[in-house]
Amino acid sequence: MYNLLDGLRIIEASSFVASPTAGLYCAQFGAEVIRVDQVGGGPDYHRWPVTEANDSLYWENLNRAKKSVALDLTQPEGRELLQALVQSVGQFITNFPADGFLSHATLAEGRQDLVTVRVMGWPDGTPALDYTVNNAVGYPMMTGIGPEPVNHVLPAWDLLSGAYAAFALLAAIRRREQTGLGSEVRVPLSDVAIGTVANLGGVAEVLHNNANRSRLGNTVYGLFGRDFVTKDGVRTMIVVVTHRQWANLIAALGLTDAVGAVEAERGVSFAKDDGLRFEHRDALFPLFEAAIGALDHAAMVTVFDAAGVVHSAYKTMLDAAHDSCLVGDNPIFSASDANPSGLAYPAAGAFGTIPQLQRADAKPAPRNGQHSEEILSEALGLSSGEIARLIDSGIIGIAK
């Protein structure tokens, strides 16, 4: 938690990964993010992983440091309260449909300078998910050794869309501060995916070649990088991105002469060309397999670290969770024991670290409706009698 966004209040009506991470990143930088959900929780409220009591460890980590207002959004009165909250606050993150009761046009009738950021599936409103846009743009057909497609497990498009949505929100707010004008920024997962393919050169590449890139397994395209196995069976990723790293790597492994022989035979020089190191990997990889296969992992680490070679052993997520650099001693983590699930475990704060500022501990997620009374009273000026009536009628939910 940092206070970069002090004083910024945001309404979030969202579910799953993309839209909640946009709110999360803002909350971790000090914005007051008020998540408005269906009474009892939205469609992601029990998303796995869950505890034995069916509390979602996913939900309670994607919604840290936010406040929760619970409304019955199946009822007109609940929907009107959410509309009024958005209009009162003026900044809105959502993945609700573009044309429904939370359309920007409808909301902006009551708040001309409203800024809305809307995560979508396809731009026309057709639903799509991380896993369905991923296979639409081609990555599963390039992942693994084939021939079957391999899905990623990380919801990469959701995550990228969420971070981009947080950026877009601040950009649109900046414009409003300078011009007084509100706007809606729509962020479709499908456009994030195909736009990224284009940004990485993929659209130009496949159209120019009129062919797909070959499937490379764990080999990195276009430079020297692959997984290798040490003498004691540790599989390690090694990637070379600078010419100095290349020189250091072959020297550290005693491969200068052997690599020189390949260069002489092929009539090339690898010293200053990533692409050639990739192109001639059929000759280079066996040399490295033998040299790394002759070293125990600990010895390899010593040699590579001294040489500034970038390497990393494959770990499981449980290994990672027990790794002191990654979690235990990492200042982005803090102990969290006030979670809705009742479990205690290390919780992450903002990814970014600001050396000039003190980092505060990660805050827990709210319980559904925990801040309903506070926010509806303060932001909408509802009286305690009115709030009591709405609780009785089930329009407002409060945390039990």
Place this chain on the structure above:
Amino acid sequence: MYNLLDGLRIIEASSFVASPTAGLYCAQFGAEVIRVDQVGGGPDYHRWPVTEANDSLYWENLNRAKKSVALDLTQPEGRELLQALVQSVGQFITNFPADGFLSHATLAEGRQDLVTVRVMGWPDGTPALDYTVNNAVGYPMMTGIGPEPVNHVLPAWDLLSGAYAAFALLAAIRRREQTGLGSEVRVPLSDVAIGTVANLGGVAEVLHNNANRSRLGNTVYGLFGRDFVTKDGVRTMIVVVTHRQWANLIAALGLTDAVGAVEAERGVSFAKDDGLRFEHRDALFPLFEAAIGALDHAAMVTVFDAAGVVHSAYKTMLDAAHDSCLVGDNPIFSASDANPSGLAYPAAGAFGTIPQLQRADAKPAPRNGQHSEEILSEALGLSSGEIARLIDSGIIGIAK
């Protein structure tokens, strides 16, 4: 191109994916992003994919709509010019080392309110790359069917770090506008990766279970989702995230009775529980394999679209590049024929679409040093004689 960030000028000194995408997203929203590179190009200037003439399709798409200043950064005079540019402009995106000549402390001596966003490998300055943080946090051991680790091909951590860096830049600028104070936000890839594992509930899950999640191939964890093959051999991803989609899916496939029999046998109801649909996938998947395997893909699409079921066939990247929804008729793309490579192809603009504003066409990337004279004259007030002297001495590069 949109003009949300009109009037914002940013210096970018960076390479590869993460840091350049942060600048790209800002440039596509109208910021003036000035990329400063080594004369002749930095370490990513010829990164594959490249053309026959060794022009990088990767570089020219990651650096669209930016300006280019070329300096000899191996020389003290070139380094001083870059420092002066950063101090003159006041906003800086980089992945240069935290402790070198571009350290925030050094730069802030000449510009107290400087905002720096720095993408890093590990927080201590140790280099890391997308592919080495990915295996450090466990994803390759969960991807595919095993037992070998499978790397992702999409540089997901780079991309997420880049979008987050763009967000962090605007957040830090917002704070400066309110307090007058500058700051440096450090964004280490390793913290983005392990923080994301935590945000998705992964750290809590594996620590609570003291076990890793099973490897699931193309099955989505915790809900009903997997790839299925139609009668005519089309492999299609199907994912159910709402209870209505589930009801529609089993009705559309005529599986209501068969699913009801599973529910009766297992003593569960799938109607309102994603987790149960996942837990009992051993019984459910064969029903869907048979039902989908009895339909041609075109028939399946008709039925599923009418039912609002989310599905998507696996395509190659070449298929995607030729898809009119994704590229040809997609307004985020525009024809681009002024690329440094000389190739003409569709280029992506901002991921976000703003219905209230007119989208301008994507701009090409600059040639190395194309704006050296303009920027050094305007931002630093160098005379034409001084610039000529620095060009002659090789400190300043200009586009040929």
